[in-house]
Amino acid sequence: MNPLDGSELRNSDTLVVGGTGNVGFYLVDGFIRAGSARVIVPTRSSERPERLLQRLGPEKAQRIKPILDDVGSVDGARRIRDEVAAVSGELGAVVASLASWHQSSSMLRAGFADFRTVIDTRLYPHFLAAETFVPLLAPDGAYTAINGPAAFAGLPQPAYWGDLCNRSGAEPPHPGGSCRNARTSPGE
Structure with missing residues (x-):
């Protein structure tokens, strides 16, 4: 398997569901930098696309296509699908970065109402996005689905970095968390 270098997306459109959120912003920015012709971002809020466009800056903002609708409902997802098909045709990539994960200690202790909320607000939108797009x-x-607490976790523990740095022939990490004096790629 060959590593991906970003050229795979050149001149193709990408859909980022959840692209106005914290993780979504970095996905949108990354796809633009990787060469996506356009990044399509559905959102329920009329304010959030403006914030996204401001954060990206005027040059990158030209390659964003916001669509105002609710991907969490069947009718909204279908309207988004129809608009995406009309402006793009085939997509090079779809990423769903929706909601956050359940953060209770145990679903069994949380009770049925919390369990149902997790299904309705965190799992169902992912299923609906995949089915639709x-x-x-x-x-x-x-197609990539992103969900879970990893977006809120800090850098891996020092033991992990030490092992990673040792395998790459680098010195242990500095406080910023990356290896020092690492070779540009493993095996060099």
Whole structure:
């Protein structure tokens, strides 16, 4: 398997569901820098696309296509799908970065009402996004679902970095968390 270098997305459109959120912003920015022709960002809020466009700056903002609707409802997801199909046709990539994960210590202790809320607000939108947007992918396109507490976790523990640095021939990490004097790629 060859590593991806970003050129796979050049001149193709990307859909980022949840693209106005914290993780979504970095996904949108990354896809633009990787060469996506346009990044399509559905959102329920009329204010959030403006914030996204301001954060990206005027040059990158030109390559953003916001769509105002609710991907968490069947009708909203269908309207978004229809608009995406009309402006783009096939997508090079779809990423769903929706909601956050359940943060209670145990679903069994939380009770049925909390369990149902997790299903309705965190899992169902992911299912609906996949069901709706996978058919719009190009034959070599990719669908990625992102969800969980990793977005809020700090850097891996020092033991992890030490092992990683040792394997790359680098010195242990500095306080910023990256290896010092690392080779540019493993095995060099």
